[in-house]
Amino acid sequence: MNINYILSKSKDGNILSREELIYLLGLSPDSVETYMVMAEANRVSKELSDGKAEVHAQFAVNIAPCNCGCLFCSFAKINGVFTQSTELSPEQAISYARQFEIDGANAIFMMSTAQYPFEKFLEISKEVKNSLKATTTLIANVGDQSLSNAVKLKEAGFTGVYHALRLREGIDTYLSLEARKQSILNFKEAGLEVGTCVEPIGAEHSNQELADMIEFTASINPAFSGAARRISIPNTAIAKRGMISELRMAQIVAVTRLGMPRSVKGNCTHEPCSLGAIAGANLFWAEVGANPRDIEAKTEDGRGETVKSCCTIFQESNWEVLSGKSCYYNHK
Ligand code: SF4
Numbered sequence: 001m002n003i004n005y006i007l008s009k010s011k012d013g014n015i016l017s018r019e020e021l022i023y024l025l026g027l028s029p030d031s032v033e034t035y036m037v038m039a040e041a042n043r044v045s046k047e048l049s050d051g052k053a054e055v056h057a058q059f060a061v062n063i064a065p066c067n068c069g070c071l072f073c074s075f076a077k078i079n080g081v082f083t084q085s086t087e088l089s090p091e092q093a094i095s096y097a098r099q100f101e102i103d104g105a106n107a108i109f110m111m112s113t114a115q116y117p118f119e120k121f122l123e124i125s126k127e128v129k130n131s132l133k134a135t136t137t138l139i140a141n142v143g144d145q146s147l148s149n150a151v152k153l154k155e156a157g158f159t160g161v162y163h164a165l166r167l168r169e170g171i172d173t174y175l176s177l178e179a180r181k182q183s184i185l186n187f188k189e190a191g192l193e194v195g196t197c198v199e200p201i202g203a204e205h206s207n208q209e210l211a212d213m214i215e216f217t218a219s220i221n222p223a224f225s226g227a228a229r230r231i232s233i234p235n236t237a238i239a240k241r242g243m244i245s246e247l248r249m250a251q252i253v254a255v256t257r258l259g260m261p262r263s264v265k266g267n268c269t270h271e272p273c274s275l276g277a278i279a280g281a282n283l284f285w286a287e288v289g290a291n292p293r294d295i296e297a298k299t300e301d302g303r304g305e306t307v308k309s310c311c312t313i314f315q316e317s318n319w320e321v322l323s324g325k326s327c328y329y330n331h332k
Pocket residue numbers: 066067068069070073074075076077112113114115143173292
């Protein structure tokens with residue numbers, strides 16, 4: 001394969017084939033060719049988002065040991081990180097959401113662990129929605145849902161959801177691949193826009209697996225796709241498999257961009273970093289409260305970035321940041 005041919009295909013507006021994605025993923029992360037791929041992905045992302053990146057901000061309504069067994073998650077009961085359940089009061093949830101709004105987040109994400117009672121999530125969501133400006137974009141990050149629950153999320157005022165088919169779903173998690181896919185279909189049928197990602201990437205994932213997941217995310221025409229590495233939770237079995245470098249993650253985020261149709265404007269990476277931004281990531285997350293990649297109950301005391309720090313990373317990487325509501329969501 002020829003790198004110049006592949007990049008010219010992208011410049012002509014074409015989506016790369018699975019074989020081409022695998023070829024690009026197989027290049028050395030610090031090769032000239034990978035830097036060319038990153039530059040092309042940056043060019044495409046800037047063209048699609050008019051040079052304006054976005055910062056979305058997430059808070060969790062609860063922490064609880066979860067029975068879904070996702071090996072990479074600090075909430076998973078099997079990892080033994082969090083043994084007690086706590087949840088936010090509606091006032092605390094409103095306070096987090098309003099602060100994000102004041103900070104200028106382009107979308108606000110409300111997350112719960114998968115087994116948090118859905119009706120309770122809806123109740124607190126409605127209170128949060130009523131406390132925010134009508135123009136603020138609210139996104140749900142919850143477990144698998146039926147079509148009727150997806151409709152309830154839409155009726156509660158959510159614009160969209162975040163939902164991912166995770167790498168090795170059903171092997172490194174107790175969840176079913178089909179249930180994850182069906183939930184995505186349910187969300188879309190209910191009129192919710194779906195943001196997703198190739199995640200959580202570890203050292204063990206092959207280029208073929210990554211290419212297959214890039215193609216899956218492309219197939220659902222999401223609000224955004226992207227790539228995020230797995231953060232090792234200390235003393236867990238999966239931590240022994242190793243973490244990829246930020247540079248490798250940047251390479252994958254660039255290749256993901258080139259595997260997406262141009263209708264997908266957003267290309268996320270997590271955790272925020274300038275290497276990702278120069279490789280075509282135009283979406284970062286700020287986080288407060290519980291975070292499945294952190295062992296601190298309040299991630300603002302740990303790994304979590306703020307809206308301001310995300311903006312700074314983008315600006316240092318030669319990106320402007322959008323002011324106002326998300327264009328990745330709200331694009332219908
Ligand atoms: S990722 Fe979600 S479903 Fe999996 S263990 Fe964590 S909270 Fe539960």
